[in-house]
Amino acid sequence: MPAPGSALVTGANRGIGRAVALELARRGCPVVATVRDPATAGPLLDAAAAEGLPVTVAPLDLEAVTPLDLPDDLRVVVNNAGLQTGYLPVEAVPLDAVRALVETNYVGQIAVLQQVIPVLRRRGEGVICTVTSAAVLLASPFYAAYRASKAALHALVETLAVELAPFGIRVLEVMPGPVATDGLAGSEYLPAVELPAYRAVAERMMAGRDATRSLAVTPEAAAARIVDTVLDDDAPMRTACDPVGDDLLAAWRSTTDAQRLARDLARYRPGVDA
Numbered sequence: 645m646p647a648p649g650s651a652l653v654t655g656a657n658r659g660i661g662r663a664v665a666l667e668l669a670r671r672g673c674p675v676v677a678t679v680r681d682p683a684t685a686g687p688l689l690d691a692a693a694a695e696g697l698p699v700t701v702a703p704l705d706l707e708a709v710t711p712l713d714l715p716d717d718l719r720v721v722v723n724n725a726g727l728q729t730g731y732l733p734v735e736a737v738p739l740d741a742v743r744a745l746v747e748t749n750y751v752g753q754i755a756v757l758q759q760v761i762p763v764l765r766r767r768g769e770g771v772i773c774t775v776t777s778a779a780v781l782l783a784s785p786f787y788a789a790y791r792a793s794k795a796a797l798h799a800l801v802e803t804l805a806v807e808l809a810p811f812g813i814r815v816l817e818v819m820p821g822p823v824a825t826d827g828l829a830g831s832e833y834l835p836a837v838e839l840p841a842y843r844a845v846a847e848r849m850m851a852g853r854d855a856t857r858s859l860a861v862t863p864e865a866a867a868a869r870i871v872d873t874v875l876d877d878d879a880p881m882r883t884a885c886d887p888v889g890d891d892l893l894a895a896w897r898s899t900t901d902a903q904r905l906a907r908d909l910a911r912y913r914p915g916v917d918a
């Protein structure tokens with residue numbers, strides 16, 4: 645993609661989104677960085693100013709999407725903002741937590757897409773990159789509500805890729821494995837541990853968090869991979885942005901449902917470290 649045009653990145657005040665916004669700006673894209681609360685954009689704006697990068701901030705709450713002021717030369721959209729919560733067994737996860745996940749990780753994303761697609765379609769070019777999760781590829785206990793909210797996007801991306809190809813719009817899904825952010829830190833405590841029937845598995849999963857943390861890449865490393873993919877006209881529709889995500893995606897592509905179920909049953913059965 646030789647002339648990048650402008651970019652929109654959601655959830656850009658911290659974590660992967662902030663790193664992606666800065667990396668896109670370094671590679672020549674003026675970036676509109678959306679944040680839920682503009683008062684939290686200081687670190688992003690300071691980092692951009694320190695490097696002289698073209699980053700502006702716009703408010704966006706995925707639970708109540710309002711009209712966005714989109715640049716005429718919009719060419720890159722990175723749907724990164726996401727909610728990571730609700731790590732409980734299906735029988736116990738509060739329905740309000742499920743609703744918040746669906747509203748933020750699915751309905752809100754469509755509300756943003758409904759604004760950006762007409763702009764890209766009129767231009768006859770562009771790329772839409774949606775950040776889901778490699779968690780979709782692994783049947784971890786207690787992740788059902790989160791995984792399902794991301795799996796909805798996983799299906800949405802496939803249809804969008806077909807729907808928007810006639811307009812010259814590329815559609816991508818990036819499925820991160822562990823990336824060292826607040827979101828990852830927030831998943832270290834599993835409230836399932838408070839439920840006697842699920843305590844043993846939850847304790848083993850929490851005990852394995854050191855290993856997960858040691859495998860996590862930095863947001864900057866993940867962002868470099870994401871931006872490489874976004875700017876590569878020949879990139880595959882679905883990729884990861886870190887070694888754990890690469891391995892999970894490769895395993896998902898090369899195994900049957902039965903093989904993956906056997907792997908995950910063995911991984912999480914009582915007495916085995918998760």
Ligand SMILES: NC(=O)c1ccc[n+]([C@@H]2O[C@H](COP(=O)([O-])OP(=O)(O)OC[C@H]3O[C@@H](n4cnc5c(N)ncnc54)[C@H](OP(=O)(O)O)[C@@H]3O)[C@@H](O)[C@H]2O)c1
Nearest residue numbers: 655659660680705706725726777820822823825826827828
């Ligand atoms: N880190 C990982 O290991 C990992 C792994 C797999 C997938 N992911 C995905 O990667 C993306 C970024 O994750 P991260 O780890 O960088 O997360 P993070 O540090 O927790 O940041 C989440 C971002 O999403 C924003 N957000 C949450 N709810 C929102 C809402 N209702 N409206 C608008 N923005 C909202 C947050 O804004 P506030 O600051 O206002 O809360 C924040 O900017 C997410 O989609 C996540 O699911 C992350």
